[in-house]
Amino acid sequence: MSNNILFVVQRPPYKSENPKLAITHAMSCYTADIHIDEPVEPTLAYVGDGVLNCIRDQRSQDIYGLISTEQHIKVQLSGDMKILVCKEDIERLGIKEERLVDGKDLGAEAGLNVVPFKEILKEMEICDHLMFF
Amino acid sequence: MKLGIFYSDLRGNHDMLFRLKGEKIGVFLVGNGIYHATIKEKGEPSPILQKKEIDYYVLSEDLSTRGFSTDEVDSDIKVITYSDLTDLIMNDYDKLAWL
Numbered sequence: 001m002s003n004n005i006l007f008v009v010q011r012p013p014y015k016s017e018n019p020k021l022a023i024t025h026a027m028s029c030y031t032a033d034i035h036i037d038e039p040v041e042p043t044l045a046y047v048g049d050g051v052l053n054c055i056r057d058q059r060s061q062d063i064y065g066l067i068s069t070e071q072h073i074k075v076q077l078s079g080d081m082k083i084l085v086c087k088e089d090i091e092r093l094g095i096k097e098e099r100l101v102d103g104k105d106l107g108a109e110a111g112l113n114v115v116p117f118k119e120i121l122k123e124m125e126i127c128d129h130l131m132f133f
Numbered sequence: 134m135k136l137g138i139f140y141s142d143l144r145g146n147h148d149m150l151f152r153l154k155g156e157k158i159g160v161f162l163v164g165n166g167i168y169h170a171t172i173k174e175k176g177e178p179s180p181i182l183q184k185k186e187i188d189y190y191v192l193s194e195d196l197s198t199r200g201f202s203t204d205e206v207d208s209d210i211k212v213i214t215y216s217d218l219t220d221l222i223m224n225d226y227d228k229l230a231w232l
Contacts, residue, residue, distance in 0.1 A: 012143050014198060015165040049143055052168065055200035063194045070200065094173040099200075 002039040005029060006127035008120070009050035013069045014060065019053050022133035023072045026081065043127070044076070045084040045120045050133075051093065054085050054112055056101045070101045077103030077111065084123065085114045135159075137226035140166040140181065146232050147181055158184075159226060161218060162191040162210070170210045171201045178207060192218060 007022040026042040033040040046054055058068035076083060085100065102111040124130055134155040141164035150160070160181070162170050169179035170191040182189060189210040193203060196212070203212045213221070222229060 012165050012168065015141065052143075052172075052199070057202075058200040059197040063198050066198075068198075092175055094176065 002041055003033075003129065004041045004043065004127045005129045005131065006043045006045060006123050007131050007133060008045045008047060008124070009053060009133050010048040011133065012049045012052040013058075014066075018133050019050060020069060020072070022131070023069065023076065025131070027072070027076060030079070043082045043084065043123060045086070045123060046089075047086040047117065047120060048089055049093075051085055051089045051095065054090075054100045055095065056099060073101045073112070074103040074106050074108065077101075077108035078106040080108075080110070083112050084120055085112045086120060087114050087116050089117075090114065135225065135227045137161060137222055137229045139163055139229065139231040140169070141231070142166060143168045145181070149232055150181055151184065153230070157188070157226070158186065159188040159190060159221065161213075161221075162189065163195050165199075167191050167195045167199060167201065170206045171196070182207065182209065190218070190221070 007026045009019045009022045011019050013019050023044060026044050029040040029042040053069045054073065056070060058070040060066040060068040073083065097114055100112050102108065135157040136153060136155040137159045138150065138153065139161045143165045169181050190213045191206055191210050193212050193214050196203065196206070206212055
């Protein structure tokens with residue numbers, strides 16, 4: 001039996017720790033399964049203003065000494081975590097897909113999955129646990 | 134009154150911003166306030182930018198942190214550094230508010 005956990009991020013980055021916690025919790029799933037002796041499969045979904053977390057070229061490390069959300073996303077992409085981004089929300093905010101993070105420099109084969117909101121709703125239906133950030 | 138207003142949210146208190154009056158009003162877009170200077174939601178500029186009598190500034194460090202460059206900022210908004218911000222609040226404004 002596996003535990004599918006969907007982490008939904010709905011807030012923009014940096015103002016609070018909340019959106020960053022979603023991705024660090026998702027990252028921790030890969031070690032959690034060692035302790036509970038069951039596979040844990042995390043998925044991240046960025047919706048609403050949360051899609052702003054996925055813009056590339058974030059320089060928080062240079063300016064504030066903070067690991068950027070972009071760096072976290074890249075590492076997870078290179079580890080093949082499934083990461084969804086709401087298509088309607090990037091369009092609403094005027095963000096083109098080429099402005100989004102990819103993990104190619106870290107060897108990630110797949111990038112962010114830009115999908116309609118109905119796909120994210122489907123993920124909410126099939127997951128075992130749903131967490132909103 | 135010369136009033137400098139810090140604005141640090143994407144979904145903030147627009148009503149209060151427009152109720153504040155003074156002989157000089159400056160809005161400093163910092164933190165997540167920078168999205169007002171860069172994002173055109175549904176193709177439209179942010180409603181907080183509609184007041185022509187307000188001087189708008191955006192903090193370059195917070196733009197870069199969030200993946201934006203100065204080229205992406207609306208031309209009516211002045212891009213400033215922390216050092217510029219310090220000069221502005223010390224020299225140009227009597228009072229400061231954070232919305």
